[in-house]
Amino acid sequence: MRIRCFVPQHDRNIFFTNAPMKRYFCLIFAIFTINAEAQNDRYLILLKDKVGSPYSVGQPSGFLSNRAIQRRQRQQIAIIERDLPVNPSYISQLAGTGARVLYSSRWLNAVLVQADTTIHKAIKQLACYKNTYRNGPLNATATYPLVNAGVQGSEVLQNSLNITQLTQNQANTNYGLAKKQVTMLGADVMHNQNYQGQGMWVGVFDSGFLNANNLRSFDSLFTQNRVITTYDFVDGNANVFDDDRHGTMVLSCMAANWPNVMVGTAPKASYALFRTETTASETPAEEAYWLFAAERADSLGIDVINSSLGYFEFDNAAQNYKYTELNGNKALVTKAANWAVGAGMVVVNSAGNERANSWKYIIAPADGDSVLAIAAVDSNQVITFFSSLGPSADGRVKPDLAAMGLQVAVAFTDGSIVAAAGTSFSSPLTAGLVAGFWQAYPCLSAIEVVRLMRQAGNHPNLPDNDTGYGIPTFTRAATAAEAYFNRKCAPVKTQKMGVKL
Template identity: 40%
Template sequence: MSRKTKLIVILIFIGFSLSAQDRYMVFFTDKFNSPYSISNPSQYLSQRSIQRREKQRISIVENDLPVNQTYIDALNNLGIKAIHRSKWMNGILVEMETSSVNLVEALSFVERVEYVAPGQVPSGGISGDEANSKFANAGAADFQNNMLGIDEMHEDGFEGQGMLVGVFDGGFQNIGQIAALQHLFTSNKIVAQKNYVTNTTIVENSESHGTRVLSILAANNPSEYVGAAPAANYILCVTEGAGEYRVEEYNWLFAAEMADSVGVDVINTSLGYSVFDDATMSYTYSDMDGETAVITKAANIAATKGIALINSAGNEGNKVWRFITAPSDSENLLSVGAIDATGFRASFSSFGPSADNRIKPDVSALGQGTAVITASGNISFQNGTSFSGPVVTGFATCLWQAFPELTNLELLDLIRKSGHQFNSPDNELGYGIPNYGRAYELAFTPEPLENEVLVYPNPTSDNFINLVFPEGFLSESATVTLIDINGQQVSSFHIEPQMSSNRVKIDLNNQTAGIYILRIKGQRTSFKKKIIKY
């Protein structure tokens, strides 16, 4: 989190000169004469990213266009090299001498220049709370997952298949050597890696915070530890350095843009910002209004691209700051607080509300005594909203797989509504502990069923199943949809059962063996059933 204890690390500078030049963001006035066009997004966005927008009816707009290369070239000609670029905010991160700032600001295509960090700030340095660390028995993650019904999601076949999750953190030490994470490498589940601090693709640095966060999501060792979304694909980004400077907020922006272009669905961030080493960059509580902090602005833009954002609320509850940290103040993401095993707020978990008096955090999950896998490969119980956040991220990932028709904001709203105290939220736990069963009922069953649809034979080795409808479905139009384990619709058709013909046969001849979800939605009633074909 922002006001964290720094780890003592061996500083390894990779890909940098040792100059004392400071870091600045240079923002441009426009994107005139761009060779790119919003009508041809395949030039700068992946097909998966385009499809995510199309699915949620999101238009390609000007801030999707890359930064004007001619402006970057002009700075290069002055000896100023771009390190990272932001199309959403139309700017680039550079290193330059203070004496060059006035020269750059005077350029006609430069809107403004912002100082974001001194010299070279080395990577590394998030310390998660490691209190209560001890070895755990088999099924160590079961408790934190089961609190949210993630075990039921897994039983229904939703483990994150086909989903792409971004994890932004300080580093992922030893992930290549941890047994429970090996499937990410053997199955090519890590789609992209980028270190925005060192400007390399090396994310396995000396920092282990991201390793622990990733384990909560992706670990898959059935005899010891299974994460919340073990079948998902992942993007790993290092955005957090050793010092506390605003450049880290911009690193998050760069990472979010890259993840968006690759086609990310969900982003987990176990970081937060309030007070910086340079006091001129620090925020006040009044800045936690959902629109002021740089990273909050970046998160708001990311949400407009159809990405679901989950962020740890902060560990400031028992400190002077006390409140949530940015970007948890955004209304377009889920801020996650921490509870203990009895369901009470962990003493360190940050309070809401946002400065404009919105309920924060949004939801809460186990963050005191959360089971994690450390960089040594051992399982231990540790504390922090850094660890309650990824539990909810895994929940959101699998829930979106189960209900792929939802938009990102509809998904987040459904999670809030599934909280155990949705009808009486507060600024300690928000809307409470989300739950798969409640979310399913809210998303799929608008009215309770008196009688279920009869489905047989199930499981089946035949190439069909039969449906027999109860009275509640008779004489009304209904939609029958079959969805595979990856959340993809494989067939859909309309029916109108009558008293004299209330049996319908569904053809499975073209479907491979596996688990499917059958959904039937009528005008007044709805139904869902897991189908197994051998």
């Protein structure tokens, strides 16, 4: 479901507008527009084995890029049977039933198909068939009114911050309206050492990146060809710029590069933009899209994934997760996130915006044991009223870290800079910090980066259920890296300079 984006009534004057009010989902959590006809049902078919596969762990170039192979070699991560693609003959057998094959999953050994009930029955008779995930179509919706269809909680106003009247103090920092959110994490210190994400690849999973390819905030991202790839797993095409705006705002927290107006935490990284969400409905199919995107990211050689998404409640209440299932191993999307870390990527995810609601707690995949779940604090570093609580259902510290998530400056689709609220934005701010830190210490493994970022919080020895280990900074992370690993990783030597973005 969508993570609610809350702004209390008395705080709405923080947004200054010269444009009509717009409804805004702070954490999009929706699913492929459902056609009522049964042939549009999407089933995730689990297969028995990978026997007879033409692929081999000894020849990974058949399914992983050179960059992906090098990332694993650098981290001493073995390529195992789970990494092998689905047996092509099994895919052919599924197609032979009349099913439309959409995507296949290496890690789950599964295929997402579109089929009617008759075709699904035929699939179940195949020798390669093992099971159907959730025992039915992923996009099944209830016959009663959809839950949480529309804006959840308070309506958030998207209003323009005053770009032309920046204070001299803001202008002098290069960061403009983003000064507070960047400096809170010490990302300005990181940038001054010339760790701005150069050479790092970040995957962004979201609901769409409307008009991002036309905005001043991202001009260098596109003119320098640092958009690695784009793909819409919902609609099955490469265009991610014609759908929801949420991803545009999320991306700006990392990638914006508009000197003296707004600069993100990793303005010189490269980005892969994946749409795994839609605003039409809320079903478990989105968890499958997240899985497919994670595997695509793995194959490309992505370093860091930011996911400002979360799952626990669906249109069909029978499919909802219970809090007791948020144990790091139950939800499909959590399994996918853990597998992604196991493949050598760092996964940074919003903790959720459920504190003021009956659920209260973090949501999947923030419960993953290797996932960095990010809470939201205000500009005074005080936990916000909406940021989801920990711990995980099995008692682990969650969230892991926190960053600014109230009055966050983000790029909007009309070219303005707006203030927004939610863990949707504290997450990418942190993901950019992670990218720059890993750039500085490239010999670290993904799991080592996760551990060191936890140590970089401002209260690592007293974790709590609000902000976990606290608010990280680059300086504390660098200090922890050298101390913990006994200088295993001398940072890459770069010329220290003022930020020239």
